[in-house]
Amino acid sequence: MDSITILYSPLSQRFLSILLWTPKSGCTTYNKWVFLKIGLFEKVLQDTEGDVHRYRDFVYRKEPDYTQGLTKNLLEAKKDIHKLVRNPYKRAVSSFLHTICSEWLICKFDSDINKGLSFKKFLNHLKSLGPNINTIERHIAPQYIDGEEQFITKYIQLENFNNHITEIEKTYGLLKTPHSQISKSFHHFSERMVQKGEYAEAILTVEIFAGRLPTYESFYNKETKELVKVIFAKDFEIYGYDKDNIIR
Template identity: 25%
Template structure:
């Protein structure tokens, strides 16, 4: 929330959230302070920014005059995001207990689960109230903004679209390339992958995820339909193609 520029940033986990928060803090003049506090930008966001008097005052300013604000939302293709959520959950292990209960078998460091099994698990939970990495991207606050005051930026095209938005909102031009650098991002694999991987029980580590095949290698017609059904609101609200071939 930036009361000086009258901008609200809406973001979702596994949808360029680190990039988005850095971009916003840069315009608020807080980025260097945040990075000095901790290299993990969300540490500053959660433990310093949200507890500050200035942030609370910005929220009150928005509540008092919401029509004066413009909302910026950075979004990600739901097919890509669903796979990214799986990779993150598998690597970090935070869903292992729930996955074991769902699959009725051991899930631990040596016994993993597939992307297809992860999607089946997502079909059993509330995607409006689950772990933030798996939730719908659609935010209830978005419905409060009139057309022309909500600006949606596709993460895949953000390097091209954000400079234009900055001009429109009369924000200074950002050095976007430095915001894209983060120690936790998955780097694209350098090998050419051809295998179908949706049913592989992958043991994902920081090293191994660099060699994972592209997201299309995790989808067949069944998973394409099921992920669309899970995140239909995101597909439709943000205008993403509802099929991988689109």
């Protein structure tokens, strides 16, 4: 239970279910949706200029009854627990792109944002960590946390987000939210990922963000695909993703 309360930053108070997530798995859209549903989105805009992550961590989670209420709900098991998950192939690329533009992350790979990093080296370093990979920064660690399936009622695949959210809104009698209202974020790379080529071993620096980004498929050759299968094996297994399909 400690792993859920510490690592997930659950969104639960004032809502009918407990909602879990990990970074680089659509969490910005997910958090926006939650704050919209519980009537706090205007506060997010007002207090943190629309930064849902800052609002969640420094306002919402600081409420006096947050930790106590969350622990009570987990112990009593009266609320459904949902977790948002993402295709490990796409998340690995997203984590890599996040790393090469983040000085505080790329230094863990013996580099900096000017020297850059290749996707293959990024993955080989993660593989070399073995079980310790679960202790690293959550933006690059696996989504799965040991034993989580004992608590979680339903997994929401990001690739089918709209349908899952519509189902949740119907289940709890919530008003339908237009996806366009919550899907835009400066965190998102997907719209600019249009450059095709062979980027599995290419050293990329922060400068790449000034133009078009490589497509997800461009980062994969036989070796990088196998590395992702090994590193994120539990994500594939528990969340039901096809190891042969990079996109879905």
